[in-house]
Amino acid sequence: MSSSITVLRGHRRDPAWVPACGLTSSTRDTRVIESARRINGGTMLKVDILEASEIERAAAVFHRDGFVCVANPLDEEQFALIRSGAERVMAEQEAEFGRDKMNRGFARHSFGSQLRNWEWCILIDLPTILPIIDAIWGSDDYTCTGAGGDYSLPGAKIQHLHSDRNADLFNDPLGRVTHHDVPAPFIVINFTMVDFTVENGAIRFIPGTQRSRAPIPSLEDEPEWMRTNHLCAPANTAVIRDVRCWHGGTANNSSMKRPMTSVGYHAPWHRAVEEKSLPREHYDRLSARGQRLCRHIVMPA
Structure with missing residues (x-):
C-alpha cells in the first residue's frame, strides 16, 4: 500500500467509513448502535463482526486490514469469570x-x-480463537507471550496513534527488509469486557497500516477522520490484531470503566526472550495445546 497517510481512508483495502449511526447488519447488540447515534459529529469504522466458524474469511480480513472482529469468543461462564477478574484488578490498581x-x-x-x-x-x-490464528499463520507452532490488556476510566483523554511493534526485528544491513515487510510477527487478541461505544472510549484503528512505512502522525497532526475511527462493538467481542496496525484509545466521556483483556502470541518463525510469567499450578490446569503454547513462559517447577 502507499506510504502516504493521505490515501489510507480511501484505499481499496480498507473498510468503508460511515457516520456514527450503527454497525453492520451482523452486529448483535443494538445498545451499541443507539449509543453511537447519540454522539454528533463522530465516525465509526464499518466492520463485520464474524462468527468463530468463519475461519478463512476471518484470516483474509486480518491480512487485509490488520485486525478482525469475532463474535462471542467466550461462553457465558468464561466471560463472567474474566470480567470479574478485570473488575477486581482495576479496583486494586x-x-x-x-x-x-x-x-x-x-x-x-x-x-x-x-x-x-x-x-x-x-x-x-x-x-x-486458535483455529483462526492457525489459519492466519498457516501453522499451529506459535507460542503464547502472556496476557493482560488495558482500560480507561471516566475522564480519560484521547490517546495518540501508535504501533505496538516499533523496533526493527531484522536490522538488515542493506536496509531492504524491515519488520513492515513480513507477515504479522506478533498477534494480540483483545476481548471487550463491556460494550465499546463512541461515548466510553472505544479503541480506534487505521486499517491497512500494519505494513505501512509511513511515519505515524502525532495527535496534533492527525486528520480528524483518524481521531474518530472508533471501533464500536458489543461486549464479548474478540479483536484479533496485528500489533503493527496503528491504533489508539479515545476519550472516555461516559460514567463507566472501559476494560479490555488480552492474550498474545508470537509467530512460528519469531522468537524472543519471554518473561516466565505463568505459574506452574496454572500451567498444569491448561489443555495439552495450552501447555504447548506456554512452553516458553511457564515458571520453573
Whole structure:
C-alpha cells in the first residue's frame, strides 16, 4: 500500500467509513448502535463482526486490514469469570495508583502481566480463537507471550496513534527488509469486557497500516477522520490484531470503566526472550495445546 497517510481512508483495502449511526447488519447488540447515534459529529469504522466458524474469511480480513472482529469468543461462564477478574484488578490498581499516576496517562492504565491470575489463563487456548490464528499463520507452532490488556476510566483523554511493534526485528544491513515487510510477527487478541461505544472510549484503528512505512502522525497532526475511527462493538467481542496496525484509545466521556483483556502470541518463525510469567499450578490446569503454547513462559517447577 502507499506510504502516504493521505490515501489510507480511501484505499481499496480498507473498510468503508460511515457516520456514527450503527454497525453492520451482523452486529448483535443494538445498545451499541443507539449509543453511537447519540454522539454528533463522530465516525465509526464499518466492520463485520464474524462468527468463530468463519475461519478463512476471518484470516483474509486480518491480512487485509490488520485486525478482525469475532463474535462471542467466550461462553457465558468464561466471560463472567474474566470480567470479574478485570473488575477486581482495576479496583486494586486504581487504589494503588490513583487516576493521576496511571501508566498510560490520566485515567488510562495497562493491566500489565496477569497470568498469575487464573482468569486470564482461560484466554490462552480458546477453541473459538486458535483455529483462526492457525489459519492466519498457516501453522499451529506459535507460542503464547502472556496476557493482560488495558482500560480507561471516566475522564480519560484521547490517546495518540501508535504501533505496538516499533523496533526493527531484522536490522538488515542493506536496509531492504524491515519488520513492515513480513507477515504479522506478533498477534494480540483483545476481548471487550463491556460494550465499546463512541461515548466510553472505544479503541480506534487505521486499517491497512500494519505494513505501512509511513511515519505515524502525532495527535496534533492527525486528520480528524483518524481521531474518530472508533471501533464500536458489543461486549464479548474478540479483536484479533496485528500489533503493527496503528491504533489508539479515545476519550472516555461516559460514567463507566472501559476494560479490555488480552492474550498474545508470537509467530512460528519469531522468537524472543519471554518473561516466565505463568505459574506452574496454572500451567498444569491448561489443555495439552495450552501447555504447548506456554512452553516458553511457564515458571520453573
